[in-house]
Amino acid sequence: MLTKPDRTLANALKDLETSLAKTYELYHYLLRLPVELTHIQEMRLDEARNKYLPTEEDLNPNMKFVNNRLVAALASNEQLNEYADEHTVTWNDDPIFQRLMLDKILKSDLYNDYMSNDEDSMAGDCLLWQQLMKQVILPDENMADAIEQRSLFWTEDDMDLTVQFVSKTFRRIAEGDKDAIMPMYKDEEDSLFGRELFTATVTMMPENNALIDEMVISSRWDKNRIVMMDRIIMCAALAEIRTFDKIPVAVTLNEYIELAKNFSTAASGKFVNGILNNAVKQLHKDGTIFKH
Numbered sequence: 001m002l003t004k005p006d007r008t009l010a011n012a013l014k015d016l017e018t019s020l021a022k023t024y025e026l027y028h029y030l031l032r033l034p035v036e037l038t039h040i041q042e043m044r045l046d047e048a049r050n051k052y053l054p055t056e057e058d059l060n061p062n063m064k065f066v067n068n069r070l071v072a073a074l075a076s077n078e079q080l081n082e083y084a085d086e087h088t089v090t091w092n093d094d095p096i097f098q099r100l101m102l103d104k105i106l107k108s109d110l111y112n113d114y115m116s117n118d119e120d121s122m123a124g125d126c127l128l129w130q131q132l133m134k135q136v137i138l139p140d141e142n143m144a145d146a147i148e149q150r151s152l153f154w155t156e157d158d159m160d161l162t163v164q165f166v167s168k169t170f171r172r173i174a175e176g177d178k179d180a181i182m183p184m185y186k187d188e189e190d191s192l193f194g195r196e197l198f199t200a201t202v203t204m205m206p207e208n209n210a211l212i213d214e215m216v217i218s219s220r221w222d223k224n225r226i227v228m229m230d231r232i233i234m235c236a237a238l239a240e241i242r243t244f245d246k247i248p249v250a251v252t253l254n255e256y257i258e259l260a261k262n263f264s265t266a267a268s269g270k271f272v273n274g275i276l277n278n279a280v281k282q283l284h285k286d287g288t289i290f291k292h
Contacts, residue, residue, distance in 0.1 A: 016195070017195075022151050022153040023158055027165055027182070029150070032090065034068075034132075036091050037101060045061045045066065064114070064115055069125045077181060100142050104142075110131050122174050126170045130167045133163050138160070204238070204242065208235045208238040209235060212234050230260060233259050237255075240252045240256075249280055257272055
């Protein structure tokens, strides 16, 4: 029978798995968006072509946007389509959002420059959607609302990170990579890493907190004024250093210092760097770790 702390950890691990799965779902939602928006624009052009008194432009529209090669590759990708069917990944249940987002894209300088440019290549098609994602779609308040309505797990930070993976996927498709769609985990070891790191961070937190306090005091900082996010980041870093022998200390330090810069205060990078380096020296001195 699980004790209360064990049940709490088990529930937290379950939440972690759910959060990771939802982030992977967000990745697929963002990959699906160009396909569905392009389909709507194609239907608009078709309707204009068949209206009672079509103009010359209606009859002979510029089809460059709807013939985008990247979008065609996404639309025909079996892996994406299977995931979308299995998890019901679609924006079609929110036509107002689709209309507003498509209208914003069609009014953007990126779209106008693309349509007027004579270049016609997969690389150019890919670049358009990379730029639209970062400069038009991601900053849009309607996008933020649509995402928030779909999952409480999705935050602005999730969006920023996931758009980077989406952009990388676009680039890989443009390069002809048959395995461009990223799996949720690289392999079995990768799937276990998050659970093991999370467990180590939680179970080792008392001793790592004590070590952090010792380093803070010796550096003449007030331990009671440590930003909570800095403390969490440092506890996770020390857990990784003490648990995963194959990961070099320098790699761990660099990663967590960057996390502090991105997710905590302006001064956190320098502070976390100093405390963690002193903590590592102490762990070496104590014989707790031997790797470098």
